[in-house]
Amino acid sequence: MTWTEADTAARIAVPDAFADKHRRGVLGAITGSERYPGAAVLGVEAAHRTGVGMVRLIAPRRVEDLVLARRPEAVTGEGRVEAWLIGSGQDARLRTATLTATLEAALGSGAPIVIDAGALDLAADAAGAAVVTPHHGELVRMLRQAGIETDTEAVRHSPGHWARTAAEACGVVVLLKGAETIVAAVDGTLIAVPPATHWLATAGSGDVLAGILGALVATHAGEVHADPSRLAELAASAAVVHGLAAERASGGGPIAALDVAEALPATIAALLER
Template sequence: MAKPRRWLEWEAAQARDWIAVPQATDDKYSRGVLGVRTGSTAYPGAAVLGVEAASRTGVGMVRYLGPKRVSSLVLQRRPEVVTADGRVQAWLLGSGMDAAARSDEETARLRKALKQGLPTVVDAGALDLVGGTAGPTVITPHFRELAGLLGRSGQTVTADQIAGDPGEWAVRASSALGCTVLLKGSVTHIASPSGIRLTVSGAPAWLATAGSGDVLAGILGALLATHSARIEADADALAALTATAAFVHAAAAHRASAGGPLVALDVAEAVPATLSALLA
């Protein structure tokens, strides 16, 4: 895709081209397998929400590889999820984790996934490991997380400064970290190292709720898994898929809200109907 140097608003006309529709010859493996290392004993719901959203975004299989108690909760909600290790086409890492409380064993598992060279979503409690990525990578910070991440790379900036000019800081972060950045906010900014700059606007204010980011990460992880071959052929596909995830997330929130309050699980449950309407 072209590399706009000005910000381009990503809308339905662009997003629908990045939804993988299965063909009669597809099976669960060719439709994409997403590996998920998310959640913790302190925040198990993040894993449930991310897996729920990924499962509803068209991925062929989700492999959840996390703590035993969290796996049990994931399976209670989504019994079709596979909890055995195996081949995957993309990774979702870090949602519902706390880097400060992460065990050495879990850190080693995250590093191993990051070094596989697969398309990867790095969220929340794995953001501190972003320098060790070997494949196409999207990070999904909010303002405070990005300030901390840039601080570790030697740039002094506050969350308030990022909030004052989120587009500029998304671009700076993408350049400094060498990955695609999805910066959360009332307007989502997506910036890639190659110069792509995309925005997604119009999400309902009700979407500012606990677990919303976990749902977004799940949607994005699924899109990367279903388009892993396309990403391998064209690195710029990563930014388009990231913007599409943000668009689907916002559209599903509108559908779930219908003008009123919502919770994160409502958004995940609204994804299939949202994709159906988008493709129609």
């Protein structure tokens, strides 16, 4: 199955006259670190520009300060959320006991959750519907953790097969990033996403994708609770939006990750007009 722009437009939550920041969804983000603070900046930026009602960030003070300098509407500290985004800009090898406890609380909350980068090794602990966003090397590590041996070359040659294998083995939706983006669901469903500009292969682009996906999940959290299969559709939609925003920002030339995030409102507006 190939995911289209029309499929994606149908998954954008457009606010009505009764909308407020809570009705539009609150995304909890446990992202960034002292070593990689920019990941939180990019993810929060992307989530806001995708249309979530609020982002609630839990991060080290330096990360909070950098995010607030860019996005002063972000809220810091614990509180009500509809969905979680965790792991961007983190390294599992450097994880503290405090961060581990914070991540485990989010995973155990039962809320839909987007698991990225430095939290992928915790995916099995998710109590609710979960989607992981690995690149090829990260998928190999997830599979090995599940007792399945492969390598990055094998994943590169057969991304659909290995994404589906990981989804079934780990019980999560897999959004496999790469030149060919694939979404695999636990039930075996496989969704192909149209290729994006190769200029998107740049530092931080994955953090932007995670923020887009987190926003879509937060704005559709009730639907995901009722039907977890919706998570695969939202993952594919996030990848399409990400690719279209990159194309818009690039115009055929180089881009940085923040350029992609800044192009999101116009990209979504164009999708909704078609």
